[in-house]
Amino acid sequence: MAPSSPEVLLWQRARDPHTGRWALPGGRLGATEDVEASVRRHLAEKVDLGEVAHVEQLSVFSDPHRGPAPRRVATAFLGLVPSDADPAVPDDTAWHPVDALPPTAFDHGEITRAGLDRLRAKLSYTNIGFALAPEIFSISELRRLYASALGHRVSATNLQRVLTRRGVLVPTGSTAAPGPSGGRPAALFRFSEHRLRVTDPFATLRPPDC
Amino acid sequence: MAPSSPEVLLWQRARDPHTGRWALPGGRLGATEDVEASVRRHLAEKVDLGEVAHVEQLSVFSDPHRGPAPRRVATAFLGLVPSDADPAVPDDTAWHPVDALPPTAFDHGEITRAGLDRLRAKLSYTNIGFALAPEIFSISELRRLYASALGHRVSATNLQRVLTRRGVLVPTGSTAAPGPSGGRPAALFRFSEHRLRVTDPFATLRPPDC
Numbered sequence: 001m002a003p004s005s006p007e008v009l010l011w012q013r014a015r016d017p018h019t020g021r022w023a024l025p026g027g028r029l030g031a032t033e034d035v036e037a038s039v040r041r042h043l044a045e046k047v048d049l050g051e052v053a054h055v056e057q058l059s060v061f062s063d064p065h066r067g068p069a070p071r072r073v074a075t076a077f078l079g080l081v082p083s084d085a086d087p088a089v090p091d092d093t094a095w096h097p098v099d100a101l102p103p104t105a106f107d108h109g110e111i112t113r114a115g116l117d118r119l120r121a122k123l124s125y126t127n128i129g130f131a132l133a134p135e136i137f138s139i140s141e142l143r144r145l146y147a148s149a150l151g152h153r154v155s156a157t158n159l160q161r162v163l164t165r166r167g168v169l170v171p172t173g174s175t176a177a178p179g180p181s182g183g184r185p186a187a188l189f190r191f192s193e194h195r196l197r198v199t200d201p202f203a204t205l206r207p208p209d210c
Numbered sequence: 211m212a213p214s215s216p217e218v219l220l221w222q223r224a225r226d227p228h229t230g231r232w233a234l235p236g237g238r239l240g241a242t243e244d245v246e247a248s249v250r251r252h253l254a255e256k257v258d259l260g261e262v263a264h265v266e267q268l269s270v271f272s273d274p275h276r277g278p279a280p281r282r283v284a285t286a287f288l289g290l291v292p293s294d295a296d297p298a299v300p301d302d303t304a305w306h307p308v309d310a311l312p313p314t315a316f317d318h319g320e321i322t323r324a325g326l327d328r329l330r331a332k333l334s335y336t337n338i339g340f341a342l343a344p345e346i347f348s349i350s351e352l353r354r355l356y357a358s359a360l361g362h363r364v365s366a367t368n369l370q371r372v373l374t375r376r377g378v379l380v381p382t383g384s385t386a387a388p389g390p391s392g393g394r395p396a397a398l399f400r401f402s403e404h405r406l407r408v409t410d411p412f413a414t415l416r417p418p419d420c
Binding site: 029031032033034035036057059060062063064071073075121124125198200 | 239241242243244245246267269270272273274281283285331334335408410
């Protein structure tokens, strides 16, 4: 079974240009802020920032024809909230599966796909899973999150082994309540850190031990 | 012995602000170009673009106080030329070791260090070495380039083994002329591709074979 796609938060434009189309949260850079401060300010109008686990700069989108005049250059960010977060959002705003986007405004479809590409890449060599997972989770839950983001199946056994070896996964010592069908209770885990870290610098290129 | 540092191309400002300080090549975004086209246009004023082996977007630098008014937001790029390139540059322009920069204009010292950080990271999980190396090289030459960029010693044996396993290094079948002291002639290699490719997606996160 194909894993379900991650979702992106979009709002439906009520005004020209692109009335009715769906857009990423955003807005203009203020005179006294940098782009990082600006993205947090604009995002705060849509969601509770306490639930945003990670934000990073993605890329500049600057095609002169990306929107009608006056020209705007966009600095795009990737922001992640854990799977169990359920932030209150305004009436014009909703979550959409990345693989089944509604008609999007400007180049926001392209930006969304660039964000997913970045997430997929960083799942490979960083601990970025911390920003997708609840505080405490079973390996089976974590496997579903990785599979959803990566768009392919992931082996739970292998995932646990590798994340443990990287030192990013820590057993809590407790187990989940058994489901209605009984069975062995699942061990619960957490991420050791909630700050992005490169976990897989290539071995050859590390400083030699001696 | 510590490896020598990579060098960055800077030009010395002849006008305020920051007269006499050294700046990265750059300039304003034109009305009909995107930032990628703009960086190539501005760079072409300093070097022969045929020698630029790789260019990629680095990050936006947008501190409101990064320069005097009027405010400018910079999109910074990392551009690499092979070690044997020797582009003609204007009189006001020169190469400087990244670890011994002269006084820099604006936040260009910070941008330069961000570029080096990006290069170091990408040496770990991509074939980006192609943009640093001459067309044909010995492992010993390649080792020096990696050590210089990474800032630490690198084992030639290990480097050859790993890059071969990644499929990015190809033997040419020829050898270098022996040096004045004679000895065994060094085998010569080339990169299999001259386009950036991620070589080390983490094994767990690849699609399963079955």
